Amino acid sequence: MPINYEDNIYEVIRNRERCINCRVCERQCANLVHKYSAETGEMVSDSMTCVDCQRCVSLCPTKALKIIKNINTYRDNANWSESAIKSLYKQAESGGVLLSSMGTPEPYPVYWDKILINASQVTNPSIDPLREPMETRVSLSRRPQNVERDGEGNIVNTIKNALTLSVPIMFSAMSYGSISYNAHKSLAIAAKKLGIFYNTGEGGLHRDFYEYGANTIVQVASGRFGVYKDYLDAGAAVEIKMGQGAKPGIGGHLPGEKIVDDVSKTRMIPKGTDAISPAPHHDIYSIEDLRQLVFSLKEATNYTKPVIVKIAAVHNIAAIASGIARSGADIIAIDGFRGGTGAAPTRIRDNVGIPVELALACVDTRLREEGIRNDIALVVGGSIRNSADIVKAVALGADAVYIATGALLALGCHLCRSCHLGKCNWGIATQNPELVKRLNPETGSVRLINLVTAWKHEIEEMMGGMGINSIEALRGNRLMLRGIGLTNKELEILGIYHAGE
Ligand code: SF4
Ligand code: SF4
Numbered sequence: 157m158p159i160n161y162e163d164n165i166y167e168v169i170r171n172r173e174r175c176i177n178c179r180v181c182e183r184q185c186a187n188l189v190h191k192y193s194a195e196t197g198e199m200v201s202d203s204m205t206c207v208d209c210q211r212c213v214s215l216c217p218t219k220a221l222k223i224i225k226n227i228n229t230y231r232d233n234a235n236w237s238e239s240a241i242k243s244l245y246k247q248a249e250s251g252g253v254l255l256s257s258m259g260t261p262e263p264y265p266v267y268w269d270k271i272l273i274n275a276s277q278v279t280n281p282s283i284d285p286l287r288e289p290m291e292t293r294v295s296l297s298r299r300p301q302n303v304e305r306d307g308e309g310n311i312v313n314t315i316k317n318a319l320t321l322s323v324p325i326m327f328s329a330m331s332y333g334s335i336s337y338n339a340h341k342s343l344a345i346a347a348k349k350l351g352i353f354y355n356t357g358e359g360g361l362h363r364d365f366y367e368y369g370a371n372t373i374v375q376v377a378s379g380r381f382g383v384y385k386d387y388l389d390a391g392a393a394v395e396i397k398m399g400q401g402a403k404p405g406i407g408g409h410l411p412g413e414k415i416v417d418d419v420s421k422t423r424m425i426p427k428g429t430d431a432i433s434p435a436p437h438h439d440i441y442s443i444e445d446l447r448q449l450v451f452s453l454k455e456a457t458n459y460t461k462p463v464i465v466k467i468a469a470v471h472n473i474a475a476i477a478s479g480i481a482r483s484g485a486d487i488i489a490i491d492g493f494r495g496g497t498g499a500a501p502t503r504i505r506d507n508v509g510i511p512v513e514l515a516l517a518c519v520d521t522r523l524r525e526e527g528i529r530n531d532i533a534l535v536v537g538g539s540i541r542n543s544a545d546i547v548k549a550v551a552l553g554a555d556a557v558y559i560a561t562g563a564l565l566a567l568g569c570h571l572c573r574s575c576h577l578g579k580c581n582w583g584i585a586t587q588n589p590e591l592v593k594r595l596n597p598e599t600g601s602v603r604l605i606n607l608v609t610a611w612k613h614e615i616e617e618m619m620g621g622m623g624i625n626s627i628e629a630l631r632g633n634r635l636m637l638r639g640i641g642l643t644n645k646e647l648e649i650l651g652i653y654h655a656g657e
Contacts, residue, residue, distance in 0.1 A: 165226045166208045168201040174220035175199055181212035181221060186579040186591055209572040211581035243502070254502035257575035257585070259402055259494040259539070259561060262506045266494075267513035267646075268545045272655055274636045276623035283625050285616035291626040292323045292612055292619075294556055296487050296533040297462055317462045317486065319373075319393050321556060322351035323612045324546065324627055327604075328491075328537045328558035329375050329397065329466070331359030333410050333419040333431065334498030334575070335564075336592040339584045342567055342600030344368035349601065350608050355558075356382075358397060358408060358433060360422040366390050373464065376453065378407055379433030381423040385456065393461050393487070394453045396446070398437070399468030401495030401538035404509045408433040409499055414578050416587045443479035450484045462486035469493055469515035469538065470508075474522035481523055481532040488534055489558060490515050495538025496561040498585060499576035512538045513552065517650045520553025520632055529553075529632075543614035552650065553632040566607040567600045 168189060177199055181190040187205040190212060192198075206223060213221045230238045243254055276282040283290070297318035304312040327343045334357065341364075347354040348371045355373040360382015365372065374391030376383050388394055399405070410431040420427040440446050450463045465480045466489040467473065473490065480488050492512020497505065516536045523529040536549050537558030546557050565571070568582040575585035583595030615627070624630050638655040639647045647654055 166206045166223050167203045167226045168206055168212075169222050169224055170199060170201060171220045171222075172198070174218040176218055176220075178217060180215055180217065184211050184215055184581060186581050186586075186588065207572045207574040207577070208570075209574065209581045210570040214570075255499055255576055256502040256505055256573055257499055258496045258571060258573045260506045261573070264494070264511065266539070267511055267642075267650070268539070268541070268548055270640050270642050270646075271513070271548050271650070271652065272638045272640055273544065273547055273551070273618060273622070274638070275621040280623045282623050283620040285613075285620040288620075288625065290616040290619060291628070292615060293320060294324045294627055295320045296535065296555055298486050298532055299530040301530055317460060319353060319462055319487070320351075321353065323608060323615070324550060324554075324556035325608055325611065326352050326373070326535065326556060326558050327354035327563050328495075328560035329355040329357035329373075329395065330560055330564075331357030331375075331381075331410070331498075332362050332422055333359040333414050333587070335585055336580075336583055336587060336595065337362065337364075337418065338592050338595040338597045338600065339564075339567060340365065341597035342595065342604060343563065344372065345597060345601035346604035346608070347371040349605055352608070353392060355395060356391070359410075359419070359431075360424065361387050361390055362418060362422045375466075376449075377433050378435070378437045379431065381425060381431060381433070384424075388453065388457050388461075391461065393464055394457065395464040395466050395489065396437075396449060396453070396485075397466045398440070398446075399466065399470070399491065400497060401468045401491030401493050401509055401512065402497035403500040403504050404468035404470050404493070405435060406501070406504060407435045411499070411576070411578065414587050419587060443483055446480065446485075447483040454484070464489050464535070466491060469510045469512050471510060473510070473515045474518045477519040478522055478526055478528070481526075481528045485532060487555075488519070488532055490519060490534065490536045490538075491558070492536065492538030496564070497575075512536050513548075514646075514649050516549060516554055517552050517634075521651055524632070543611040544618065546611065547615055547618045547630070548637060550627060550630050551633050551636045552652075553634075555631060562607070563604060566603045567595060568603075 179192050189206045190201050193200050208223050295318035297315050300314045306312050332340045343354040344365050348368050353371050353373050356375050358375050358377035369390040370392055372391045373393045373395050375395045375397050377397040412428045412430045453463050463485045464487040465485045469490050469492045477488050493509030533555040535556045536554045540557045540559050549557050569584055578586050580586040583591050634651050637652045639652050640655045
């Protein structure tokens with residue numbers, strides 16, 4: 157029996173002089189923190205159920221509320237932190253597995269912040285992106301080793317079934333069920349308008365979203381929820397999910413409360429039943445088996461769509477990626493351990509996997525050493541927070557990045573890490589119709605488009621600063637990066653020099 161890990165350590169503070177008893181906070185809080193007391197004619201709060209989603213604070217018209225960390229504290233103990241003690245108590249009481257949402261909050265090194273980007277100065281002039289063309293388009297596919305020409309010397313395009321993106325950013329897998337209809341619709345509209353892709357995750361594709369198929373990646377996960385011929389045909393690419401950064405090595409679990417009418421139809425499972433996807437694909441125990449699934453999916457879609465294999469960043473990722481590159485897949489998506497999730501066992505989320513920066517660098521290096529880097533495109537996700545992270549990822553060897561938590565933040569998420577409770581006050585990670593309504597898909601899509609557009613401008617600025625006018629020329633160009641405060645081993649794995657070298 158899973159139990160909620162996230163502690164009730166927040167306290168709601170109400171400024172009585174400012175509060176006008178309008179009851180907005182009461183209506184906005186699905187966790188029933190606020191209540192109007194007819195007896196006193198005043199609002200009262202029960203901080204015990206507060207998850208610090210900041211909805212009431214954001215919408216209070218008089219800014220009368222603030223949420224603070226509860227200052228009650230256990231005695232300092234370097235080994236037994238307060239959260240270690242409290243979670244142990246919870247498990248002693250319940251016998252349950254601790255459950256959390258979103259990416260790990262643990263203070264592991266963030267390598268993006270230990271890498272610096274180069275800029276041109278005298279001899280290799282920078283380029284002004286406002287006055288000169290900059291190319292941010294990328295095509296994700298296997299590439300020919302050599303340029304082919306016809307009898308007249310013209311280049312023959314031998315690239316098949318590429319996913320072409322206007323900017324090297326895609327919205328990562330988030331299933332309908334784990335997120336709301338309106339959140340999915342926001343992503344779909346934004347992907348279409350931006351000329352990029354969003355991803356169904358493992359929940360199938362709602363019929364209403366078939367019209368966005370040309371900008372949709374349909375996922376095939378171990379539970380095979382919602383997978384059938386029309387679904388495969390509807391997308392622009394098919395992604396086989398072998399692993400997820402937030403919970404490598406285990407399957408998925410969407411609680412029955414989130415399997416409401418449409419979600420059950422889309423997933424093709426009975427209403428109210430838990431959607432549990434197994435840890436392994438029961439037909440994949442080797443690269444040869446994976447190859448069979450890759451080609452089954454290609455066969456099922458008439459060899460018209462690229463196949464992506466998504467894996468979690470784990471210790472032997474370079475060898476795994478090398479096998480996948482030989483499996484016939486077109487794209488590898490690597491998901492780092494800081495990646496988000498709708499629900500994951502807390503101990504797995506916080507202790508399993510490796511940072512995507514190291515995974516990306518060692519995979520790119522290995523594929524280059526084996527001469528097969530062009531046989532497959534590389535997409536990374538699971539911790540991309542801004543445009544500089546993207547520039548660094550591309551220079552480390554990625555063709556494009558996936559963003560998910562960043563996209564949810566653009567939709568209003570305040571990272572309260574309570575998605576698994578199904579009461580998202582921002583209308584994102586919920587199936588409660590009253591809460592879902594709070595997210596307007598048109599507004600949501602505009603915010604997503606703004607975010608990606610802003611990042612595109614910043615990427616162009618950084619490329620221009622480096623004297624590079626095409627994102628393709630930056631891919632794997634690690635000389636554009638320098639490390640800061642890293643050990644020799646870390647620099648060796650990242651394949652970059654230290655700042656000053
Ligand atoms: S929303 Fe703000 S002003 Fe309205 S009742 Fe709540 S705390 Fe008071
Ligand atoms: S999606 Fe909603 S529930 Fe999940 S972390 Fe964000 S605000 Fe909290």
